[in-house]
Amino acid sequence: MRPKKYYKTIAVIVALALNATGLASVGETIGNYLDTESSSGNALLATSLDMTLATTSWNTAPQELDMGRGSSTSRTVTIGSAGDISFDYTFVYREDTEASNPALCSALILIAEKNGATQYEGPLASFTLATSSIHDAEDSWDFTITIPEDAPDSLEDSSCLWSFAAISSQPGFAAGEAYHDEEEFENLIETGSWNSPAHSRESIGAIEDARVDEEHPGTNYGNSGTLEVESQEGKNQRSFLKFAIPLPPSTLISDATLNIFMTDAPGLSRVYDLAPVASGWSEGSVDWATQPGALLTATNSAMTGTANNMWMQFSVWADASAFVSGSLANNGWRLSDREENSSSSPRTSFASSEYDAHPELRPYLDVTFTPPSVTTDHLVINEVYYAVAPGRGSDTNNEWIELYNPTEVPVDITGWQICDNVELGCDTISASTIIPAHGFAIVANDASTWTLQWPEIASSSAVTVAVGSKLGSNGLRDAGDRVIVRDPASVIVDAMSYGDDLTYFSLPGDRQGDSLARVVKGYDTDTASDFIINAAPNPGTNPSASGREVMRVTADGVLVADAQEGFPDTSMAVLTLFVEENAENDIVKTEDSALVPQVSIPEPLMVETATSTTTSSEESIVIIPGPPTGEEGTASSTEPLDLPTETATTTEIRDETEVETEVSGGDEEQEPPVVAEEEPVVEEAPEPPVAEEAPAIVPEKQEAPSSNE
Helix, strand or coil: CHHHHHHHHHHHHHHHHHHHHHHHCCCCCCCCCCCCCCCCCCCCCCCCCCEEEEECCCCCCCCCCCECCCCEEEEEEEEEECCCCCEEEEEEEEECCCCCCHHHHHHCEEEEEECCEEEEEEEHHHCCCCCEEECCCCEEEEEEEECCCCCCHHHCCCEEEEEEEEEEECCCCCCCCCCEEEEEEEEEEEECCCCCCCCCCCCCCCEEEEEEECCCCCCCCCCCCEEEEECCCCCCEEEEEEECCCCCCCCEEEEEEEEEEEEECCCCCCEEEEEEECCCCCCCCCCCCCCCCECCCCCEEEECCCCCCEEEEEECHHHHHHHHHCCCCCCCEEEEECCCCCCCCCEEEEECCCCCCCHHHCCEEEEEEECCCCCCCCCEEEEEECCCCCCCCCHHHHCEEEEECCCCCCEECCCCEEEEEHHHEEEECCCCCEECCCCEEEEECCCHHHHHHCHHHHCCCCEEEECCCCCCCCCCCCCEEEEEEECCCCCEEEEEEEECCCCCCCCCCCCCCCEEEECCCCCCCCCHHHEEEECCCCCCCCCCCCCCEEEEEECCEEEEEECCCCCCCCHHHHHHHHHHHHCCCCEEECCCCCEEECCCCCCCEEEEEEEEEEECCCCCCCCCCCCCCCCCCCCCCCCCCCCCCCEEEEEEEECCCCEEEEEECCCCCCCCCCCCCCCCCCCCCCCCCCCCCCEECCCCCECCCCCCC
16 A cells, blocks of 8 residues: 555646746746726817918009008908817018018008907007907908008119908917918018109190299209299399190180299389290290390289289280291290389289299199191090109009091901010900091090099990000010000001100100090090190090190190089189298188289279389389280280379279279379379260270279379
8 A cells, every 4th residue: 555655746736837837937927907087978079270371362453552751552361260269369470571561661661450440550560469359259350451652762663562360269378379270361462663754845845934033034943942023123033934835737716824923023003014035035034134035015914912822914915826827936935024114112922833842832823725627537545654653553453555546437456566676576456346437536445444443434435445464465664665456468557756766756765654545536636746745634534525635734744624524623722821831921712713912903994095103112003904805895905005104193083874084193292293184084974995995903002082084
C-alpha cells in the first residue's frame, strides 16, 4: 500500500510545481468594470447667428467716378438678421492701399447716419463706430462721401478704393469672438480734372476789356480786375469792351444789351457815353497813349446814380446788328464820362472780365436773334460733350455727340461710324437707326446718359444710340481730339476737331462741363466759326421753340436760350451776397427782380434846349437815347448837346402834359445863376412836345426852380 501513497504524493508535488511555475510567469492580471446609466426625455436644439447686409449703389452711380471739389455721393446699407440669436455689430474701414491714393482717402469726408441719426462725421480714413445691437428690427445706414471744397490740386485724377466690413458677435463678446458673422462691401471714388484752364483770350476770344489811364499813359491794364471811368483834369480814365458775336451775317438781330456791374459809384451822379470804337485794339496792349478813337455819336448813354453795386445796361441793338452784318467793324465800345477834366474827381469802378471775387458779375452781352435758314444738305455734328462735369457721370460712359439732320428727308444711319482716330478704330451704329428730317440723335457709350444724367434727352424727340464702348473706341480726350462721322462706305460726312488736335480746325479744349456746339443748328461752313463754347449744353433739343433765341456772351463762353424763356435769374442771390460782403448801400427789390438804389429817378422827358449858365460845382447830366427799337413813338435821332465842362445848365423839360424847368444849384452862398435872355415859359399853356428830341434826366441836386428858359 505504501508504494501507491508514495506515487500519489509524488504526483501532487509535481502538479503543484507545474502550477507554481505557470503562476510565476503571469505578471499582471487586468480586470474591467462596466456600468451603464440611461436617461430619457432629453432634446438637443440647434440655432444660428446670421447677419444680413444689403446695399444700394452710390446714388450717383456710376458717377461716383470723376467727382469734383465740393461734390458728394451717398449709398444706403441695411443690416438685418436671418438667424435666431441677437447680436452686436460694428463697421470697420479697410483701405486698399495699393489701388488708392492715401491722401485722397484721408481727405474724403464721411457722414454715417443710422436710421436718420448721425453716428459719425469726419475723415473717411478715421471712421470708427460704437457697437450697435440687432434683434428683431433692421438698421438702415446712409453713408455720404464728400470731397472738400478746398481739396488740393494734387488730388486730381486720383482713386480711393476701400471696403466697409460689418462684423457681428454674440452680446457680451468682442467683435469676431464666440458665435459671429462678417459681411463686406467695396467702394470706389475717383476724381477727375478739377481745374478749368485759366481765363484766356487766346482760347476763348469772347470778351476783351481794358481801362486806360491818362495819368499813366504808357501802362496797360488789360489784366486788371476792374474797369474805371474817371473825370479829372490830367487823370481821366476810360474803359474799352469788345464782345465776339459769333452769328452768321444773315442773322436778324432784334435786341442787344450790354451789362456791366458797378462796384463803386461816383459821389455825384454822372452821364457815361458808350460809343463804337473806330479802329482795332487789344486788351493786352492798349493804353492811354495808343487808344483808338471812338465814333462821334454815342450809341447809348446812362446815368450812374450814386449807389454802389448796381448793374448798368446799355442798349446796343444797332451796333450789334452792324457788327454781325459786317457793315461796321466790331471793334467794341468805349465807355467814358461825357464831361471829362472835372475838378471834383468823380470816378466809377466796374467789374471786368478778370473780376475773380464774383465771376457772375463780369460783363456780358445779351443778343436776341432769329437764326437764318440753313441750306446744309448733309448730316452734321451739331454738339460735342467731351469733358463730363461732376454729377453728370463719367468720361467713360457719358460723353456724348449730338447729330442733326438739317435736310427735309429722314437719314438712315444704320451702319454708320463714329470715329475719333481711324487708326484706333471706330464705333459702328449696328442697330437700325433713322434720324427724321430736322431731327436730333444723341450718341453715347451708355444709356445712363439719357436715363439718368440728362433726363431732358429722354423727354425730347431725339433718337438715342448707345454704342456700348467709349466714343470712337478710345474716348474723347479733354485736351484735344477729333470727331468724324462716316457713312457705310467709310466716306466722311462731317468732321471737327478741338484742343490740341488741329486736324480740321482749332477750337478750345479742356473745358470741363462745357460743350462745343454750332452757333446755329445745322449751319456748316466747315470752319471753326461754326462753333461756340456752350456753357449750357442742351443735348437733343433746340434752344428755341419760338424760333427766336437769346445768346449771352460771357467771359467763359456763350449760352443760348429761348428768347421767351431767357436765362435763369440768379442775380439777386449773387448781388445779395456781394452787397453783404462789400457794401453798405440800401438796396431794394423791384417787382421785376432788378436791384435799384432807394432813390427816385424821373421818367425820361423831352429836352428842347440846353443853355449855358454860370460856373458851378454841380455838373449837367443828360441822357441820350439808344438805337430805335421799332416801337411806335420811340425817338429815332440823338442830337448831342453842347454842355461845357464844369458848367451848370438851365434846361426846359417838357412832356405831353406839363413843363418842368429847373436849374442845378451850387453851394448856399453861390451867386444866382445868370440865364440867357429868352422868352419865359407859360406853365399854364405849355407848347406841344418837340418830336425827335433826346430824353434827359435833370441833375439830382436842384434848388430854386426858375420859369426862365
